[in-house]
Amino acid sequence: MVIAAALPAGPAAAEAETAWAGCLACHRGEAGGNAAAPPLDGLFRRRSSDPLPGFVRSRALHRANVSWTRHTLDRFLTAPRAYVHGMGRCTLGIKEAAERHALLDLLETRLGGR
Amino acid sequence: MIARSVLRVPRSWAAAALLALAMMAASLPLLFALSWLSLQVPEDLVRQRVQAAFANGTLRDDLYLPLDRTRGVHQFNDCLILTMVLLRDEDPLHSAISPLYMRGTPPRQASVCPKLRELANGADRLDYEESYYHRYLNAYRVATAALLPALSVEGIRTLLKGGSYALLAAVLAVAVARRNWPLAGIATALALFYGVEYFGMSPSHAFADWVVYGLLLYAGFRNLMDLTPVRFTAVVVAYASLCIWFEFLTGAVPMGLAVLTGVLGLHAAARDDWVHGTHRLLLGGGLFLATVGSALLLKQAIAAQVFGSYVWDMFNSRVAAHTGTEKDTPAMVWATLTTQMGHIGLGDAGVGHAAILAGLGVLGLSYMWIMLATRRPTLRLGATAVLLSAGVVAGWYLALPSHSIRHAIFMVRLCAWPIAAGLAMAGLAVAHQCRHMAR
Secondary structure, eight states: OHHHHHSOOSHHHHHHHHHHHHHTTTSEETTEEOSSSOOOTTGGGOBTTOOOTTOOOOHHHHHHOOBOOHHHHHHHHHOHHHHSTTOOSOOOOOOOHHHHHHHHHHHHHHHTOO | OHHHHHHHHHHHHHHHHHHHHHHHHHHHHHHHHHHHHHTTSOHHHHHHHHHHHHHTTSSOSOSBOTTOSSSOSBHHHHHHHHHHHHOOOSSHHHHHHSOEEEEOBTTBOOOHHHHHHHHHTTOOGGGSEEEEOOSSOOHHHHHHHHHTTTOOHHHHHHHHHHHHHHHHHHHHHHHHHTTOHHHHHHHHHHHHHSOHHHHTTOTTTHHHHHHHHHHHHHHHHOOGGGSOHHHHHHHHHHHHHHHHHTOSSSSHHHHHHHHHHHHHHHHHHTSSOHHHHHHHHHHHHHHHHHHHHHHHHHHHHHHHHHHOTHHHHHHHHHHHHHHOOOTTHHHHHHHHHHHHGGGGTTTOHHHHHHHHHHHHHHHHHHHHHHHHHOOOHHHHHHHHHHHHHHHHHHHHHHHSHHHHHHTHHHHGGGGHHHHHHHHHHHHHHHHHHHHHHHO
């Protein structure tokens, strides 16, 4: 309930929830999701190169060594393959800025970004 | 006749502008081509050289060796450059543009020299974190790779340090032969106080130093005021290109700009056309900054095209980190500089302090003497340019305070230029006085 109260309301928030559900199709985050991709917990304190036991990282992401912040995630989520060339499996990105920002608000709240 | 002369000037400057653009555009492709060629040096040979260097003590696990005259102070960057030579991307184009380097991975979170040693001794690359070094042009990697087939790491260090002293000796010899006392003062000050003894053997410093000494040598033979616009442009753009090629945030660019400004000032003072001198000073400084800035930004743009737009975020975050201030910055700058002053003070921090204070004193007093003793515009212009050249160093410290603090161990070298400028200014004052008395 506390989390819900902290999240933005409106259509963008609903789309963010949908996008978040999309993330959880592969990633584990908060108390749910799958383990096909690295967990999202602690994302804002990590770099793209940080080792995550049990996962084979994308070489391109590994060598990019990007520090995940709201700014870098925003740019990454806009067009992941343009942000880091050579990535294999990944989302196609979220073009709508409002939806992306709502998802980032949600990620910050749920993953402790601030 | 008048119409022809009016037409002639713009045409030569148009040619100079076109040449500058062409040289700036060609600089990076040329470097990338050389970088690609340097990848032909076999990895096994590099590995053997590194193994031998660690075995005979040329390289050690310690990252900094203060006041070490044999290995140099700054082993960290030497190991980093050798790592860049050793590690190859699967795609040669990637390696030619931005080399790989290693970061530590738990539990083996060793720093750069131990990691290089482990890698040369056959450690698995998968045990390490690898990243691209996008933010510089990394020409020191190319030059070091080119030397490795012929020389050991120890041999490279000997060559670099010997070459540094040989170039400075040549500058001094030319200056004395031509009774160019300001230039003789610069060569002497750099030989004594630029820390050649402690940094002259390092690939991360020496190649850039050679570029600076090369300009001083050229300036001993030719007055830059007398060059045609095209040749002047070619010299300045080539010099600036080499400065940014070898810049590892070790001071090649600020030192390069300071030396160019000082040399142009001295050359302006030796001629009688102050308008021409002012023009050349502004043009030289502008061309230098434009060349350096365009090369750095173009490198990021090319890397972003090849590797992804994250390159810009990495670049911006580093700029923010280096230009940011930290708590108690002035005190920290002073404290860190103080501890490293021995590197430009013949091994003694007290000598370093005294040399800087004396240099600044001589610079200020000689400047005042010139301004009071003469009304010759070109001499005043030249003296002001030499004074401003010392200001480049202060400007660099103010522009990048965070970097200056963290890397004071080698950034202290820049403080040698005000000493050199002081001797150059004294040389200008003495030369003026001698000429005055001869009349």
